[in-house]
Amino acid sequence: MDEETQTVTTIAEEKDTVGDFTFPERNKFDAGYGLSEATVDYISDVKEDPDWVREFRKKALRVFEEKPMPTHWATKDLEAIDFDAIRYYLSDGERPKKSWDDVPDDIKETFDRLGIPEQERAFLAGVEAQFDSEAAYSNVKDAVSEQGVIFVTSAEGLKEHEEIFRPWFGKVIPTSDNKFSALNSAVFSGGSFIYVPKGVKVSHPLQAYFRINSENFGQFERTLIILDEGAELTYMEGCTAPKFGTPTLHSAVVELVAMKDAKLQYITVQNWSSNVFNLVTKRGIAHENAEVRWIDCNIGSRLTMKYPGVVMKEPGARGEVVSIALANDGQHQDTGAKMIHAADNTTSNVVSKSISVGEGRSTYRGQVHIPKHLKGCVNNTECDALLINAKSKTDTYPAISVKGNQHQTQHEASVSQVSEEQIFYMQQRGLSEAAAMSLSVNGFINDLVREFPMEYSVELKRLIDLEMEGSVG
């Protein structure tokens, strides 16, 4: 039945101005510009990293330096990133807070503007927020910690829970996976560490927020989530950043582990400002009968490159990627999925819908890998692109490698435009051209938007309406 909110609303706030405010920088620890072994040592010193972490970082730095920019297949726009002009670590040197009352005022105000306190009151079990590389606020509510759930920053995780953290850290995504996972591995800071014990089903989604607040500063959060057998969790992240004239780099790594019968769902709404390079490596390992689902929405940034993946390591494992992307003028959403089947009777599902507005470009890259020795694997991929204006662009690069004859794979792709006759019909019912376009576009992604929790789906529709506003006439 119809659960809907108004799809045609007047947006009072300009999307740009909500994210467009900053506070005077108060960073006590500043690694300076550029990246070298000295930078890595500085970070490890400040964070009081154990030796194994310092070594890990240094090895990663070498890998990063050796690897070329992947412009032989990715966009040449990557060359606009000036690694020497970025600050790799910035923090107010304060330890994570446990209570909201202890959080400095201007940080509170940032979160206030972004509506976080309300959401925390509403239904979240715990909120961990990152501000300029360090968690400014970390709070695990009683209910969750009572169940034995660990929800801390990655820094706390590797120090206080090394025995759980270390075995999986860097195993789902090896440092050398790509140039940007190597970069993250060298300078990572912030991000979450979550462990859910056997059989624990966390009823409320856990959530984190990120924000970049210094010019030329990059965010390199590192998240590791481990679900023990039979555990269940939904994790959400949504982020925003203020606009600056110079490029900003966001290069995160998210590693997920779902042990036997576990179910892990990771939801992202990305709305970085239009100058941000958002280059993220996300992957999950699903064990026997376990499920890893990525629900991803990309609306912001100058360039996003993100291919959430699942390695189905044991029989019965399932992987899913649900992806919505919107690319407007000056934006390139380069997204997709990687489904690696490594056991019999594994199933993967990819649904991707993209909207290109103005001169925006959306790209789908989907890897499906099923080797010869396996039986009974299934993959379904659907990627649909909607082009709004005459100069809007979309391209698709499926990389499907299926060997053996005991599998089922399906790939469907479509490219369409909003029909003029459809807009005429809606206008004849009294909707303005802009409202008609919005309704049509929301209709296109409607069944995917439903995958997001209610609050996000409302925010999503508003964000899309805002993006569409300039596109007609």
Place this chain on the structure above:
Amino acid sequence: MSLSIKNLHANIDGTEILKGLTLDIPKGEVHAIMGPNGSGKSTLAKVLAGHEDYEVTDGTVSMDNQDLMAMEIDERSRAGFFLAFQYPMEIPGVSNANFLRAALQARMPKGEDLDAVEFYKMMRDRMKQLGMDEKFTGRAVNEGFSGGEKKRNEILQMMMLAPSYAVLDETDSGLDIDALKVVSEGVNAMRSPASGFLVITHYQRLLDYIVPDVVHVMTDGKIVKTGGKELALELEEKGYDWVKDELAPA
């Protein structure tokens, strides 16, 4: 108060379709237009609605003393003009309920919200009247609907939007007798001194159920003959050529 069309000329891609059409539909009356294929009946409907493929080169249209041609497509709608399409569009992913809500909300004064409870009640009542299954509210607009279901959906929308003037473009095509009766009942229920109707049809049969006050014959882009409801029967009997012969110079 009326929908007053004077000497309307319109073309598409340079080909003139409406060649000086004059027609007056007062509130409270039902007018029918009948005519052979290619006479321009559907073009008239689209031009009145404001479809951008058509260029109006001469003539005026005033609706309750407002210049209709000076208004945008959606403005005309909000000012009280409704077109029941001959080929209604599908809108994937947008439910019938949402669509109607959006259309009604667009008519609310700025800052005011439609009362959801009242809206749903009204929609359910009208659907019942039209013999439509409640499940249609959640389905995407016209998606997977049969021809008859689409036409019924047009009448549902008309009843919900309560226009001042409604043009029904070949609403009877694709309808079986039962659906025809139900749709006609819906239209008849809306007849009132506050609204005027223009029923465009090929066949006289619809006019047995929606009995018109005035019948016009349209050929070659113009109204060539006007009469009472008996004119429809005469046409049925004698065919359109009869009209042409009548008008031809002796």
